Amino acid sequence: MRSVSDHQSVVAALFGDPVTATVPVSTALGGVTATEILAPTGLPGFDNSAMDGYAVRADEISSATAQSPVRLPVAEDIPAGRTDHLTLTPGTAHRIMTGAPMPDGADAVVPVELTDGGTDEVTIRTSVLSGKHIRRAGSDIEAGQPAISAGTRLGAPQLGLLAALGLTEVAVARRLRVVVLSTGSELVTPGQPLSHGQIYESNGPMLTAAATEAGAEATHLHYVTDDVAAFRARLDEISGWADVIITSGGVSAGAFEVVKDALTDSDDVEFVKVAMQPGMPQGCGRYPGPDGRRVPIITLPGNPVSSLVSFEVFIRPPLRAAMGLPDDRHTLTAQLSSDVRSPAGKRQFLRGVLRHTDDGQVVDPIGPPASHHLRYLAQANALIDIPEDVDAVTAGAQVEVIEL
């Protein structure tokens, strides 16, 4: 049997380096910057007022008090958006709004609250220091300075900054198109009636969600019959556009294993047993599409817990790396709250609930190890990682935990 870490390396080798694509900023949410982005312009682009008030020369109102205010004629109104260049004539004030360009010659803004709000003439009751309430050109970022570093995941603030800089396109690591192809004649799409022996298809939606959550563009397809030729024809079609194919089911030792039957005896995909529970039967390789593309394909076992745990252990880290994304799963040590057993010679990933207590991290194992218990998977927020050479761990011991 192959070790988990060896199979991780084999799967990871199927993924290439991130590919750069230039996309409109409007569609770049969630993308990862491929390069450092330098500001093409400074922000703010010009000196402007931080307050609604009056642009003045500070030395002309330095004596202003409530008892002895200074009166100045108001020579201009400057709303935000006024585009002409103005100069403040000595002995006057300009009524100015937040974001409006400062007139040349003015070196401070008096907030309207400190005045009588006059429109022809303003009475100023307080002095202000030179420079007060002015947002200087380039004080946020200067033209040519790094705005966003390479490898940044673009969220709302970053998209706001790109827009503020007037950028319409951004180079990002391309999101990979992942196809999740579930197989199994017993599987029925939720919403349809079930006959005896049939179950609802759950791996497809689950793995598609996992791939999407990992940052990929994931599509779910469901293949129903056990016809090997038809299955290969389906893969031929998918391999024309998918970057990664993930199948679930049909890889163990049974008589109707469409995935294994379609891909075995080829040099392209290998089927192996990995010393792991859940997730022992695995397959991976490159599917040779008719157009010459060799698309990474990872064939996961059908048992639901096995398929999701396998995705976490083998696919998620290299999938994210191939999109420029860091591995964001945290591995930590926690105290086990009850005894567990583990099959000798297999690395076990048990479902657990991780709690952060005053005395440190504690993890409660939940559910049996069998790989059809979706309920416990849905309750878990962590996987407890029990090494291959350990067959029992007692309560109170420290264990490795992968936080989900």
Ligand SMILES: Nc1nc2c(c(=O)[nH]1)N[C@H]1C(S)=C(S)[C@@H](COP(=O)(O)OP(=O)(O)OC[C@H]3O[C@@H](n4cnc5c(N)ncnc54)[C@H](O)[C@@H]3O)O[C@H]1N2
């Ligand atoms: N004789 C042996 N039998 C089995 C072995 C073995 O080594 N020898 N391995 C067992 C282990 S471990 C696993 S895991 C499974 C893997 O089986 P397959 O990958 O071939 O998956 P299926 O047989 O198609 O399905 C297994 C199980 O999972 C259910 N399933 C499958 N797909 C879905 C889906 N999309 N949504 C919900 N449930 C799904 C399916 O109905 C089966 O109950 O093999 C063991 N057997």
Ligand code: MOO
């Ligand atoms: O190894 Mo299977 O994946 O436990 O049920």
